[in-house]
Amino acid sequence: AQSVTQPDIHITVSEGASLELRCNYSYGATPYLFWYVQSPGQGLQLLLKYFSGDTLVQGIKGFEAEFKRSQSSFNLRKPSVHWSDAAEYFCAVGAALGGYGGSQGNLIFGKGTKLSVKP
Amino acid sequence: ETGVTQSPTHLIKTRGQQVTLRCSSQSGHNTVSWYQQALGQGPQFIFQYYREEENGRGNFPPRFSGLQFPNYSSELNVNALELDDSALYLCASSLGGGLQGETQYFGPGTRLLVL
Numbered sequence: 258a259q260s261v262t263q264p265d266i267h268i269t270v271s272e273g274a275s276l277e278l279r280c281n282y283s284y285g286a287t288p289y290l291f292w293y294v295q296s297p298g299q300g301l302q303l304l305l306k307y308f309s310g311d312t313l314v315q316g317i318k319g320f321e322a323e324f325k326r327s328q329s330s331f332n333l334r335k336p337s338v339h340w341s342d343a344a345e346y347f348c349a350v351g352a353a354l355g356g357y358g359g360s361q362g363n364l365i366f367g368k369g370t371k372l373s374v375k376p
Numbered sequence: 377e378t379g380v381t382q383s384p385t386h387l388i389k390t391r392g393q394q395v396t397l398r399c400s401s402q403s404g405h406n407t408v409s410w411y412q413q414a415l416g417q418g419p420q421f422i423f424q425y426y427r428e429e430e431n432g433r434g435n436f437p438p439r440f441s442g443l444q445f446p447n448y449s450s451e452l453n454v455n456a457l458e459l460d461d462s463a464l465y466l467c468a469s470s471l472g473g474g475l476q477g478e479t480q481y482f483g484p485g486t487r488l489l490v491l
Binding site: 298 | 417424432434477480
């Protein structure tokens with residue numbers, strides 16, 4: 258079954274420290290992978306996505322993620338965290354919609370990791 | 377360029393009632409997907425609309441239904457509300473017809489509380 262696991266429910270880092278948020282996926286084919294961020298009271302904002310090619314993907318706000326097929330992982334990283342990065346982060350896989358006979362798809366999300374930033 | 381907008385922002389209903397949530401897609405986007413995000417969970421796919429037809433559906437009962445209009449805006453209707461329907465309902469639009477892997481752009485959501 259297609260799924261996404263984010264092992265860390267809550268992470269606290271100090272401002273200026275590096276960050277790595279973990280994401281593992283289960284998907285039979287080459288995955289389309291996404292990271293979204295959700296600030297309180299707001300919708301989801303796309304940080305970056307991986308479709309194919311270079312396994313190190315650059316996104317907005319200084320984030321990057323690395324696709325590792327052998328580990329079924331797509332971890333999100335940032336070298337220096339800012340207080341404004343405090344939010345909830347969701348990893349998602351773009352999955353095919355079964356039974357529709359076409360190429361339609363939807364997003365399957367992990368449960369999210371809440372990031373707190375200490376001053 | 378206008379992003380995805382949703383209305384209302386908050387809503388309180390009682391069990392058994394019906395509710396309609398609205399979504400305007402981002403300019404130029406022809407596909408709308410709806411997600412339910414329960415507290416402490418990631419969003420779960422409800423259904424997707426493309427050219428006014430349901431394009432795909434997740435594991436939600438038939439009392440969750442939707443519409444898409446010629447201007448690509450959309451409605452989510454939920455009948456016979458249950459307490460477990462309390463959640464943030466997110467609308468996302470995309471411009472590729474709902475193809476697997478296409479980027480979806482999310483609105484701010486409607487928070488529904490069922491008492």
